[in-house]
Amino acid sequence: MIDACGRTIDHLRLSLTDYCNLACRYCVPDSATPCGQMIDENFAYHVVRWLSTRHGIRHLRLTGGEPLMYRPLHRLIRRISALGSLREITLTTNAQALEQQAESLVAAGLTRINISLDTIQADRFSHVTRGGEIDRTLRGIEVAVEAGLTPVKINVVAQRSFNDDEIADIAQWGLKRGCIVRFLEVMPIGPLAHVADKHLVPASEILERLNKRFELRAIPGSLGQPATDYAVTGHGIRGVVGIIAATTRPFCDRCRRIRITSRASIVACVHDGTSFDLQSCWDGTSLRVEDADEVLSRAVLAKPKEGPRKQSLTMVALGG
Numbered sequence: 001m002i003d004a005c006g007r008t009i010d011h012l013r014l015s016l017t018d019y020c021n022l023a024c025r026y027c028v029p030d031s032a033t034p035c036g037q038m039i040d041e042n043f044a045y046h047v048v049r050w051l052s053t054r055h056g057i058r059h060l061r062l063t064g065g066e067p068l069m070y071r072p073l074h075r076l077i078r079r080i081s082a083l084g085s086l087r088e089i090t091l092t093t094n095a096q097a098l099e100q101q102a103e104s105l106v107a108a109g110l111t112r113i114n115i116s117l118d119t120i121q122a123d124r125f126s127h128v129t130r131g132g133e134i135d136r137t138l139r140g141i142e143v144a145v146e147a148g149l150t151p152v153k154i155n156v157v158a159q160r161s162f163n164d165d166e167i168a169d170i171a172q173w174g175l176k177r178g179c180i181v182r183f184l185e186v187m188p189i190g191p192l193a194h195v196a197d198k199h200l201v202p203a204s205e206i207l208e209r210l211n212k213r214f215e216l217r218a219i220p221g222s223l224g225q226p227a228t229d230y231a232v233t234g235h236g237i238r239g240v241v242g243i244i245a246a247t248t249r250p251f252c253d254r255c256r257r258i259r260i261t262s263r264a265s266i267v268a269c270v271h272d273g274t275s276f277d278l279q280s281c282w283d284g285t286s287l288r289v290e291d292a293d294e295v296l297s298r299a300v301l302a303k304p305k306e307g308p309r310k311q312s313l314t315m316v317a318l319g320g
Contacts, residue, residue, distance in 0.1 A: 001055050001056055001057075001296075001300050002300075003268075003300045003301060003303045004300075004301050004302075004303070004305075005253070005303070005305050007253070007254070007255060007256055007303070008056075008256055009055075009056075009057075009256055009257065009258055009300055009303075010056055010057055010058045010059060010256055011057070011058075011059040011060075011061070011256050011257035011258075012048070012051055012057045012059070012060050012061070012257065012258060012259075012260065013061045013063050013257055013258075013259045013260070013319055013320065014039075014044060014047070014048065014060060014061070014062055014063065014259075014260050014319070015039065015063050015064055015065065015259070015260065015261050015262040015318070015319025015320070016038065016039050016044065016062055016063070016064055016065070016067045016070040016073065016076075016262060017036070017037060017038045017039065017064045017065040017066070017067065017069060017070050017262050018036070018037045018064065018065045018261075018262045018263075018316055018317050018319075019036040019037070019038070019064065019065045019066065019069055020064055020065045020066040020069070020094070020316055021066050021069055021094070021096055021097070021132075022066070022094050022096065022129040022130065022131070022132045023129065023130040023131075024116075024118075024128055024129050024130070025127075025128050025130065025195075026128075026157060026159065026186060026195045026199070026315075027314065027315045027316050028130075028314060028316050029314060037262045037263055038070060038071075038262065039070075039260075039262045039263075039264065040264075040282075041072040041075070041076050042285070043264065043279075043282050043287075044076055045076060045079050045080060046282075046286065046287045047260065047278065047287065047292075048060060048080050048083070048086075049080075049083055049085075050287055050289060050292060051296075052083060052085035052086050053083070053085050054289070054293075055296065057086070058085075058086055058087045058088075059086070059087060059088055059090075060080065060086050060088070060089050060090070061090045061091065061092060061114075062077075062089070062090070062091045062092070063091075063092045063319040063320040064092075064262070064316070064319065064320065065262065065316055065319075066093060066094055066096070066097075067091055067092070067093060068091075068093050068096075068097040068098060068101060069097070073105075074101075074104055074105065074108045075108075077089060077105065077108040077109050077110055078108045078109055080109070081108065081109025081110075082109075088111040088112065089109060089110055089111050090110070090111055090112050090113065090114060091105070091110055091113050091114070092113075092114040092115075092116070092155070092320050093113065093114070093115055093116070093140075094115070094116050094129070094132070094137060095115045095116075095117075095136070095137040095140030095141055095144070096132060096133065096136045096137060096140065097136075097140075098113075098115070098137075098140030098141075098143060098144060099136065099139050099140050099143045102140070102143045102144050102146075102147040102149060103143075103147045105147070105149065106147050106148055106149060110149060111149075112149050112150060112151060112152065112153070113144050113149040113152055113153070114152075114153045114154075114155055115137070115140065115141050115144065115152060115153070115154055115155065116137075116154075116155050116156075116157075117137060117138075117141065117154050117155070117156060117170065117174075118156055118157050118159070118162075118163055119134075119162070119163045119166060119170070120134070120138070120166065120169060120170055120173050121134075121166065122134045122135075124162065124163065125137070128162065141154065141174075141177065141179065142177060145177055145178055145179065150178070151178070151179065151180045151240075152177075152178070152179045152180070153179065153180045153181075153182055153242075154170070154174045154179045154180070154181045154182065155182055155184060156170055156181065156182065156183045156184065157184045157185075157186055158183050158184065158185065158186070158201040158206050159186060159195075159199040159201065160198070160199040160200060160201050161199065162199065164201045164205070164209070167183065167201075167206060167209045167210060168209055168210055168212065168213040168214070171183075171210060171213075171214070171232070171241050172213070172235060172237065174239075175232060175237045175238075175239035175241070176237055178239070179239075180229075180239070180240045180241070180242060181239075181240075181241045181242070182227055182241065182242035182243070182244060183203075183206045183241065183242070183243050183244070184244045184246065185200060185201065185202065185203060185206075185244065185245050185246055185247040185248060186199050186200050186201070186247065187246050187247055187270075187315075188247065188309060189270065189271070189311055189313075189314065189315050189318070193309070196247055200247060200248075202245070202247075202248045203228075203243045203245035203248055203249060204248075206243055207230075207243065210230075210232075210241060213234060213235065214232045214233065214234035214235065214241075215232070215233045215234050216230040216231070216232055216241070217230060217231045218230055219231055219240070222242070225251075225254065226244060226246075226251045226254060226255075227242040227243065227244045228242065228243050228245075229241070229242045230242070230243070250306065250307065252269075252304075252305065252306045252307055253305075255269070255303075258299065258300065258303070259318060259319050260278065260319070261275070261317065261318060261319055262319065263279070264277070264278045264279035264282070265277055265278060265279070266278055266295065266296065266299040267299075267318060267319075268299045268300060268302055268303035268304075269303055269304050269307050269308075270307065270311065270318060271304075271307025271308055271309045271310065271311050272302075272303075272304055272307060272308055272310060272311060273310045273311050273312050273313070274302060276295050276296075276298055276299040276302075277295065278292060278295055278296075280295075281295060
């Protein structure tokens with residue numbers, strides 16, 4: 001798939017549910033009520049098969065909400081893995097339920113995993129997640145490494161007056177365990193767009209804080225990519241950290257992804273409120289491919305050159 005700006009679309013983010021067992025403050029508004037929407041398993045399988053065998057999708061990330069809360073998750077991964085048409089199947093999770101599932105996810109065919117961890121302080125974790133248990137996430141990360149879901153990538157949303165003082169500490173914790181630690185700028189999305197204005201920690205400051213403790217060297221192959229990766233040495237550790245500066249250094253010109261929400265809508269740009277209904281192409285047992293092709297074509301051609309920041313949905317509804 002090539003969009004109107006010449007970008008090759010080969011990444012799909014598929015949201016399995018808009019339900020999450022946490023309610024992070026930068027993701028879920030105070031007034032939000034989880035709907036518990038679950039995408040139909042057969043629909044999800046047929047959509048992935050259609051997109052990967054017919055339209056060149058090679059990278060699949062399963063998201064939510066919290067995808068580990070999706071009951072047929074392991075069976076769906078097994079079915080998708082058996083297609084043999086994807087280069088990788090990854091999953092983004094808060095890891096609260098990962099300790100019990102890591103080994104079976106590997107057996108099902110999951111390639112690797114991304115885990116959200118914005119703080120390593122228990123009280124802060126409980127506050128930002130509205131009641132999450134940090135020990136469950138930390139243990140989930142360690143079990144994921146042990147199970148071989150590597151490289152485990154830890155995603156840290158850097159936030160002013162919350163965790164900006166522990167950026168180096170989180171990096172050191174993750175690097176010691178063989179993880180890649182990636183720091184993300186807060187993004188102005190939907191009803192919580194004001195969070196970026198209030199809590200944004202720019203990539204330049206994240207690097208400054210990391211450089212105070214470690215020696216960093218940019219990895220050439222990552223320059224110009226959505227994430228700029230750095231080889232890290234110091235304090236007896238070696239590893240990789242990454243910076244995703246979506247707010248101060250937007251990478252719209254290199255965006256190669258589309259999203260499908262748990263409500264079966266295609267979203268071509270996370271910042272654009274336009275969506276395209278794919279549910280209407282599903283008859284309950286099979287996908288009407290020609291109709292789906294037409295919807296997909298409209299969605300891909302409508303992908304804007306730059307994100308217009310007209311999104312009304314929250315991240316939890318969009319699928320991360």
